[in-house]
Amino acid sequence: MFCNSCGNKVADEAKFCNVCGAKLIQPVQPQQPVQQQQPVQQPSQPQQPVQPQSVQPQQAGPQQAGPQQGYGQQPGQQMTYQQPQPQQSSQNMYTQPQQGYSQPLYGQPQNQQSYQQPPQKKGLPVWAIVLIVVGACILVLGAVLAAIFVPMYTRYKAKRDQVIEQMSEAQTTEAEWDIFMTEADTEEDTEEATEAVTEDTEEASDDTGATSDAPVNDAYAAYKKILEEQEDYIKAYNWQMGYGSSLSYPVALKDLNKDGTDELIFMGSNEGVSAGLNIYTYSDGEAMLMLDFEALDVEVAGGTNFYVATLEGEDSLFIHHYVTDEGVDAVYEKYELKGGKYEQTDIYSSSSYPNEDHTEVTYTYYKGSEEISKKKFKKFVNANKDSIDSVIMYSEGDDIEEVISKYDKSSMAYNEALSLLGGEATGSSSSEETSELPIDLDTQFMFASGAGAWGTVLAVDKKGYFAGSYHDSDMGDTGDGYPNGTVYLSSFYGQFKNATKIDDYTYKMELDYYETSDTIGTEEISDDVRYVYSEPYGISGGDVFYIYLPGKPVSELPEGFINWSYGTVGDISNDDTLKVYGIYNEKMEEGFYSYEY
Structure with missing residues (x-):
């Protein structure tokens, strides 16, 4: 029991x-x-x-x-x-x-099995419910933000990276800036070409017989003689890049007729008020004139702006020049190669002048002397612009730069061309006062504070041509049509001039000009984001810039430059020497530092 x-x-x-x-x-x-x-x-x-x-x-x-x-x-x-x-x-x-x-039982024996309702499950505590709700809200918010910001960031990054991608292409070709840059000739290229021409010239004059490069060597010798004879004529053309500029690139070498030998192109002035274009080819053992274009650049009224371009797949030249005074007279000419010389085949022009009370502007379009419609005029101009292959000569001018910045440019300074042809520079022209910069397209620069979503990137070649982009994101700046915020953008290009070596680690240069791809102050809304086109932060407002090389004592650097190191390479104030390249906007006290791209 x-x-x-x-x-x-x-x-x-x-x-x-x-x-x-x-x-x-x-x-x-x-x-x-x-x-x-x-x-x-x-x-x-x-x-x-x-x-x-x-x-x-x-x-x-x-x-x-x-x-x-x-x-x-x-x-x-x-x-x-x-x-x-x-x-x-x-x-x-x-x-x-x-x-x-x-009656219901009120007790059970101690070891007797009881038949009771199963206990009810207890609910989650309040704090656990709150935690779950908060976590769910965070996940939803994160998904919403990702859906909003990822497309937006992709768009402005694509805009910002447009110039950088072009710089990357320039790195692979080592000489070409596809969109914004000019050809980056190096000292090594010039020295090698000079040595090759000198050596080949000596071989060509050897009694044992000419080499296979004899026509080229003979052509260069003939071109060298022409340049030496026309030195005063060429150097008298000193307003190519503007009246206040010391830069001049009046000579070019380019194979225009596709015979394997370069033609000699140069501009000069006899009277100091107009400059003409001259093109020589080498044929039958001598240099022969292909084109003598008088008064291409004339010092009248507001001055003349021009460019001379080759056309893809054609032995033709497309020349545009215009004069600005009270109105604008613009001319577009096409020259085709016939019998070894260039002959004009088409000339289209336009004039735009205000009426007497200056309430409106009248536009007139011509083919030769025949008045034509605007549509016919634009068809000719646009068709040839779209066929441009390279630019062999040009002047300063905002609208000129907008066109030629997209193409390879061949022109160079007088002494550079003479040296390339195997001669020695005779004296120094004003343009030779600028020395090549000790940097190239492999060096990328950044200007940033390290705080906030903004920054400016920049690349500069040896001749001082530069391109870059600026961006700044303000997601809190919203309004009707742009609930996802505002992005400030600037894609720009330009050139530094008058570079001077101060010491082994310092170069001084001046800002010649810069242009932006979009009109400053304009804006557009896309993908619920407002894009505002702005000045290039770090470049705008400056006039004198300095380049600092690695090894520069930090104690000799200006404080305004050192203060910007935090956002790019870290604090350098306690370093003995600078370990990277730097560019300093003296007036605005803004500093760029190089970084690996």
Whole structure:
């Protein structure tokens, strides 16, 4: 049998439990099966728990009933009430009684199996719910921001990287700036070409016979003689790049007729008021004149601006020149090579002048002397502009630079051309006062503070031509049509001039000009972002710039330059020497530092 108190199994003859020490109650053996009858419910006292009573069978003799109270407990106490013990074997004495009570049980024996409702699951605490909600909000916000900013950043980065991609192309060709740059000739190229020409010239004059390069060598010798004879004429043309500029590039060498030998192109002035274009070729052992274009650049009114270009797939020249006075007279001419000389085949012109009260401008278009429609005029001009292959000569001018900046330019200074042809420079012209810069397109510069989404990148070649881009993002500057913010952009190009070597680590140069690809102050909205075209930060406002080379003592650098090191290469104020290249805008106190591109 089992202990009524702790449920421990004990011997049938035991009086006390050997585990808890409780007195054991001996079970009564049934004399006969008890028929199941509807139990008689005993009345209970109000406000008191119902005391279970034993059931008396109606058709059987008196039976010994189990105890009325569970293990000596008094009614009303908080202990559990013992279920009445039907006459059964000791093995089943702790099971639920069979149907016999309509009142609910208020207690179970200690080891009796209870039949209760499963406990309800507790909900998440408030802090966990709050954490989940906040996390979900962060994820949603991140997705929204990504959807907004990724397209926007892609757009302005594409604009910003346009110039950088062109610089990268220039690095692979080592000489060409496809969009904004001019050809970057190096000292090594000039020296090698000079040595080659000198050596070949000596071989050509050798009694053993001419080399296969004899025609080229002979041509260069003939061109050298012409340049030496025309030195004063060429150097008298000193307004090519503007009246206040010391730069002049009046000579070019270019194979125009595709015969494998360069032609000699140069400009000069006899009277100091107009300059003409001259082109020579080498044929039948002598230099022959192909074109004598008088008065291409004339010092009248507001001056003349021009360019001379070759056309792709043609032995033709396309020449544009215009004079600005009260109005503008523009001319576009086409010359074709016929019988070894250039002949004019087309001339289109336009004039635009205000009326007497200056309330409107009248435009007139001509083919030769015949007045034509604007549509016909534009068709001729645009068709030839689109076919330009290279620019062999040009002057200063904003609209001129806008066109020629897209193409290779061949012109050079007088002494540079003479040296290339194997001669020696005779004196120094004003343009030779500028020395080549000690940097090339492999060196990229950046101007930034390190704080905020802005920066300017810049590349400069040996001749001082430069190109770059500026960008600044302000996502908080929103409005109707541009909820994703505002981006300020500038793609620019230009040139430094009058470079002078100050010491082994310092060059000084002046800003000649710069242009932007888009009109400053204009704006557009795209992809819910406003793009504002701006001045190139770091270049605008400056006039004198310095280039610093690695090795420059930091103690000799201006504080205005050092202060900008934080945003690019880190603080250099405690360094002994400069470890990278630098460009300093003296007037604006803004500094660029080189970096690996």
